[in-house]
Amino acid sequence: MNIPDLQSQPDSRRIGIDKVGVKGIRYPIVVDDRDHKLQSTIGEFNIYVDLHHSKRGTHMSRFLEVLNRYHRDAIIGQLDKLLLELKSSLKADAAYIDILFPYFLRKRAPVSGISSLMDYQCFFHASYAEDYKLWIGAVVPVTALCPCSKEISEAGAHNQRSLVTIKLRYTGFVWLEELIAIAEEASSCPVYPLLKRRDEKYVTETAYARPRFVEDIVREVTQRLESDPRVLEFYVEADNFESIHNHNAYAMVYRLGRA
Numbered sequence: 001m002n003i004p005d006l007q008s009q010p011d012s013r014r015i016g017i018d019k020v021g022v023k024g025i026r027y028p029i030v031v032d033d034r035d036h037k038l039q040s041t042i043g044e045f046n047i048y049v050d051l052h053h054s055k056r057g058t059h060m061s062r063f064l065e066v067l068n069r070y071h072r073d074a075i076i077g078q079l080d081k082l083l084l085e086l087k088s089s090l091k092a093d094a095a096y097i098d099i100l101f102p103y104f105l106r107k108r109a110p111v112s113g114i115s116s117l118m119d120y121q122c123f124f125h126a127s128y129a130e131d132y133k134l135w136i137g138a139v140v141p142v143t144a145l146c147p148c149s150k151e152i153s154e155a156g157a158h159n160q161r162s163l164v165t166i167k168l169r170y171t172g173f174v175w176l177e178e179l180i181a182i183a184e185e186a187s188s189c190p191v192y193p194l195l196k197r198r199d200e201k202y203v204t205e206t207a208y209a210r211p212r213f214v215e216d217i218v219r220e221v222t223q224r225l226e227s228d229p230r231v232l233e234f235y236v237e238a239d240n241f242e243s244i245h246n247h248n249a250y251a252m253v254y255r256l257g258r259a
Contacts, residue, residue, distance in 0.1 A: 007057035014053045019096060021048035022063045027071050029101060031122075034175045038074060043101040049092035062089050075099070076124055076136070083128035094129035103138070103176055109192055109199040110206075116193040122176050125167075137167035138179040142187030143203065144240050147211035159207055160243045162187065164217060168225065168234035186220035188212045214238040214251040222253045 025045040033039035047063045066089060070082045079097060086095040103122040108115050125135040142162050150157035164183035168174065184190040188207040195203065212220075217238040225231045233256050240249040 007055075007059055009056040010054055011056040016053040017051040019048035020051045020058050021046070021096075022060055023047075025064070025067070027067060029071050029099070030074050031101065031103065032074050032076060032175070034177045035106075039104065041101045041103060043071070043075070043099045046096075046098040047086070048096040049086055049090045050094045051092070058090055058092075062086075065089075076134075079124065079126040079134060080128060080132045083126060083132070087128060094127065096127045097124075099124045105177065105180065107192060109195055110202045111198045112196045114194055114196065114199075118191075118193040120176070120180055123167075133169065135167055135169055136174065136176065136179070137165060138176055138183070140164045140166070140180050140183035141191045142184055142217075143189040143191060143207045144214065144217065144238070145188040145207040145211045147213055147216075149244075150208065150211050157208060157211065158243045159188065160240045161191065162214070162217065162238055162240040164221065165237040165239070166221060166225070166234065167236075169232040170230045171232060172230045174230055182221055182224050183217075186212070186217045186224070214240050214249045218251045218253045222255065226255065 023046040025047070027043055027045060028040060029043040030038050030040055045067065047067065049058060051058055063086070066082060066085050069085075070078050075082075083095040083097060086092065100121065100123045102119040104117050104119050106115055107118045120141075121139040123135075123137050125137075127133050140163070142164055143159055144162040145157050145159040164187065166179045166183055168179075188210045189203045192199065192203065218236050221236040225234050225236065235252065235254050237252045238250065242249055
């Protein structure tokens, strides 16, 4: 049976497409875990290639065919091979992949020591055009207590939950756990999955003793990343969900370092 291949038809409009592919694919994946070597989780994938102006379309099924061959082993060390295979299979000049996934760490409450799992939204962004580039990142929930509120109030200070996002390119190897620790250490206090009353007392008082603006948080993270010889390029963002305003407070730093 002769089935027509419409994607392979020529196109006369002479408009190349920068990215074409599939989005929102959910697949089981394995990622590196510093304490347990490997961790199984669920990744949400966006996968693209570029498309030459002479081609009408790409072959969408091939994205899944290639992914099927790579998701069962620790995926970060295979992304360059995966993208090279996509380029070859789809006759493209560039290939891209975004992977978002929950990463779980066992975290102990600061006083009671009760252990619980906490999830962090992490991601890999990789591309292969003339050369291979990989970004890794984590979105870390923390507590930020307002220095201004503490200074002007006779009692108490308002605080908020903040999301600190660190995204970087590196040489060598950088653990996701390292990014999470850097974000938490730059904040007023980490966030915990489970707190008893004595733990709640601790985190409340710890945050009060360590007031931080969003500007303070991104500067603290920047100092840490700039001093790390493995870090080539990075973004850091802090997004505070304000408790006394109907808007968020935000700060961002980007640095192109040793690349």
